[in-house]
Amino acid sequence: MMASVPLRDTTNQQIKHRQGNGTRFSKQTSFESVKYVLSTHCCENECCRQFTCDEIKSCRINYWTKTMQQQRRYLFSSLRAAGSHKLLVLGREVCETGWKAMYGIGKRRLWEIKKLLAKKSDVPYGDLPRLKKPSVEYLQAKTWLEIYARQFSERQPDKEEYRLPSCITKQAVYDLYKEEMIKAKQKVLGRSSFHEMWQKALPTVKISKGKGAQARCTPCINMETVLMNMKLPKDIRKEIEEKRRLHLNLQSICRSKYYKHIKKACESPDKYVSLIIDNMDQAKTRLPTFSSNSKVEAHLHKVQHHVTGVKAHHLGKTFILTWTDQFHPDCNITINALIYTLHEISLICDSDS
Template identity: 45%
Template sequence: MRYTTEAHIIAKQYLEQYAKHFGDDQPDVPEIHLPSCLTKKLVFKDYSLHCITNHHKAIKRTRFLQIWRMEFPNVKVRKHQKMTQCTECAVFKEAFLKKLSQDEFKKLEVRRKAHLTLQRIAREKYYKHRTKSQENPQQYLSLIIDNMDQSKTNLPRFPFVSKADNSLTKLHHHVTGVLCHSLQKAYAFTWTDQFASNCNVTLNCLMTVLDDVAKNNGGSLPPTLYLQADNAAKDNKNNYVLMFLAMLVKAEIVKKIKLSFLMVGHTHEDVDQFFSRISVKCHQQAAVTLPDLHQLISTSVKPMPYIQHINSLWDFRKLATSDYSLCDFKDIHHFVFRKADDKVTLKFKNWPLHSEPYRELDVTNAIPDLDVPSIVEGIQPEEVFRFAHGTHIQTILSIAGSRFVS
């Protein structure tokens, strides 16, 4: 019997933490992809340096790669990234392929490590917020919200695609996912092109989740809300969302909100694991109609997620419209809203670094009053389909239905 050595355990722990801090969970497959600027050779080099720094005995490269292969087969270093990759990582990857002098290589290594360290710090801040909400749900509420790739949920879809299926015009069905770490609960909201893809969807989903959390918390919310969102301007990172969050603080629905964004190209997190389970189910079973899709989502993860189809939207975007424009926040990844002495302040900085000071704005007078919003006027579903595809919705349903006629 071969006993596991201390060096083996350390190498295994190192790979596990490396994947956690630098890897991105994929939304379509149950895999974790490391940044494109890395190779297995560079990962082993980082491990060797870690062992030297911490006075650990390092195992040989062949043994290290064997542990990787056996223990972490889902952790990949892809030559070609399927998802949008980080620009800096792509530059590093291209540079490492060139013939470099020893001095040039060292300088590039320093820049690469600084870049990966920065994205790791941003990720660890999210993990910290998540843990705080799980350990103390009465004080902290942690949410992450994102949109799934719609190509996975267009209907109808079948596990085995025939040539005839390729000619079918499909109806777009979007899925917005939210994870509530305090309740350890997943939410899936489906919607169609009846509504524009903008922050109204985000804010309506957010308010539905907050309402559900309040019902599970005796009618009130924890005083601190941690909200993690994708770096998408039309959905999350815009003046409307910032003003709406400020409105929640001004109305004292919560006392403090932290809105955070991960580094572009390094944004895949636990909500993408949720999406990957849905995607796997989509490849395993047919979904012809919306109820089929809901059934598929309901069996994708345990416990069963909260599922809702959006038939109407409150126009929170219009409600949050203000003459005061918060501009130049493209590079900002950390926002904090807080109310004290009837004054609402917005603090922000590029990254959640202790060394970087907050900049602060008094936004009290710029915040609109929280009121009952109007309803978004959406296009009728049949009109959406006819306008987008030139085919009536009943046609596609009849074709799809014929697949199941014996």
């Protein structure tokens, strides 16, 4: 019983591609390699001498124009189909040594395939699922980005998302990472790999831009405009980037102080009170609000209302105050909201005691 698995012919375009770019392909299909097969003493039957140079070269071209994985599959299926019998090349019987010489198959590669067959594997080793171990550069970049996001990002109140300041870009973040890694004499992850790691490992960390972004501070807008839209000398650009770094550090310090006061108020509510006051976006508080606007209603004047929220962290409560344009939106509104909230908190404390 004899068995063989036919090799699929490849196109001239694939052959030219491998000839132009594959050094190993050129070596295996060269005249010297083909001539060497004819002089190979494989067995007493001299299997290789029954083929011509053109036939040997054709077999090698068909084999070496395949990808590495396709070659593994061919070797695996050929040896499994043949079993203990001889193999076939172009319909003629050959021994294993002659079959190996015909295609230029390496000893180690053939040994690995035979080892899998001995284990009764159903697929060659290239088809087995492999666990990709992250590199040291990948893990260092991920750790650096986690620390950077923890220091400079701000959690969104309505969803599990962390926004970095709007005055930076992904390229600026990568440049900062690269600079710190070079200073620490560590290997740097490539830019595309860094962005891919960011997208996969930390998808909730985003830069606050576009639709849904919160209001931005004036320094952030000014620095973003200058760095993104103007061609500047290197020394001036470096000076602005340094100012941006100091500005972001100040934001980080203020944020840390804010969370520190929240922690103090929650741990010792009898000593400390932590409040935060903010106004709602005015564009969303014009009344009446319709689900759809007609042309007649579009030009009509709407009554502007204002909503001020005061959150007491140690109580876990939020106090809401509404007011109209009859009151001027200045510090008096903030002071009144603060006095009202403190009065309400005192009443709550008195009722609890």
